[in-house]
Amino acid sequence: MSEPVLIERRTVEGAPDPQGPVQWIVINREERRNALNEEVVRTIDRGxxxxxxxxxxxxxxxxxxGDKAFCAGADLAKNAKGFAFAVDYSRPKHYIVDLFKRLQECTLPVIARVNGHAMAGGFGLLCACDMAIGADDIRIGTTESKIGMTPMMILPYMLRVLPPRKLQEMCITGEQFTAQDALDWGVLSYAVPxxxxxxxxxxxxxxxxxxxPTAIRLGKQAFNATRDMxxxxxxxYAQAMVPVMxxxxxxxxxMAAFQEKRPPNFTGN
Known part of the structure; x- marks a missing residue:
């Protein structure tokens, strides 16, 4: 049986050497349209x-x-392990909330490669990434209203990315939208063939x-902090962070590399 999530490190084509690798996290459930269950979410979190x-x-x-789904959201099959809408009241944290907090605190740039449709929780996962590149034939949406639910746990991230009226329409109607819509709304950084x-x-x-890496780490921290201020x-806050940087x-x-007209050698310190 194949692993539900593949984690591997790859080099970047065209990047100057030496550079650190990129961590690829691939939801490997093509037969289930890369749907999320507890094992998948916790493995993404670990990666x-x-x-x-x-x-x-x-x-x-x-x-x-595959090429059909980035992520279809929660696995709604009757035999799905770790049903996403189930809550254990003896545990204060849901595993999906844990993942979104991990993404919020991640000090590395996270890029979504949107290879197919991104629906419901999969759309929330897309919104939680820093940047996103999608194929121009994908569709996006929050379809929870069609099963009597609303996208509660992904709503905080969607509110930070989408125009409020379009998000409200999406949540109420449960309809799907195009890659061009996602590009126009700033959900996708780029949409390409x-x-x-x-x-x-x-x-x-x-x-x-x-x-x-240091500038990215401190920059992400500042971006997330000031957005809520x-x-x-x-x-x-910005005034206090300048001397830190x-x-x-x-x-x-x-600064030395700029003055000496040479490529910088960043170490992440």
């Missing part, structure tokens, strides 16, 4: 944690197997992995 803790990985790619999906992904990865609080080894190396 993200291992990439961050290892100290060598420069980026994470999340995708699905399917044959060009991996070429465009490698292009984006090459532009990512040669940058300062008022303007005055955000300005105070400038004191890092990567900042000093970046």
């Amino acid at each position: 993200i944690r291992e990439a961050v803790e290892g100290g060598q990985v420069r980026a994470i790619v999340i995708t699905g197997a 399917r044959a060009q999906l991996d070429e465009k992904l490698q292009w984006l990865l090459a532009r990512t992995v040669d940058k300062s 008022g303007l005055r609080e955000a300005l105070e 400038s004191s890092t080894q990567d900042a000093k190396e970046g």
Whole structure:
């Protein structure tokens, strides 16, 4: 029986050497349209944690197997293990909430390779990534209203990405939308013909992995923090973070490399 999630490290085509690898996390349930259950979610969570803790990985790619579905959301089959809508009241945290918190705290750039349709929880997973490249024939949606539910646990991320009225329409009607819609709303960073999906992904990865890991780490922290602040609080936070950033080894190396007109050698310190 194949593993429900494949985790492997790959090099980036076209990136200058030496660069750290990229952690690929592939939902490997093509026969179930890469649907989520507890085992899948916890393995994705573990893959993200291992990439961050290892100290060598420069980026994470999340995708699905095959070419039909990025992720269809929760596995609704009667025999599904770890039914996503079940809650154990003796445990305060749901495994899907744990994954979204892991993504929120992840210090590495996370890119969704949207190889197929992204529905319900799969659409929430897409929204939780930092960047996303999709094939231009995919469809997106939150279809929970069709089964008497609403996309409760993915709503916080969707609210941060989608225009409110379009999100409300999506949640109420349960209808699907196109890749062009996703591009127009900022859900996808890029939408390309399917044959060009991996070429465009490698292009984006090459532009990512040669940058300062420290700048990305502190930048993601600042992005997530200031997004939830008022303007005055955000300005105070930004003012305090500037000397923190400038004191890092990567900042000093970046400035020296700029002045000496040479490529920087970032170490992530």
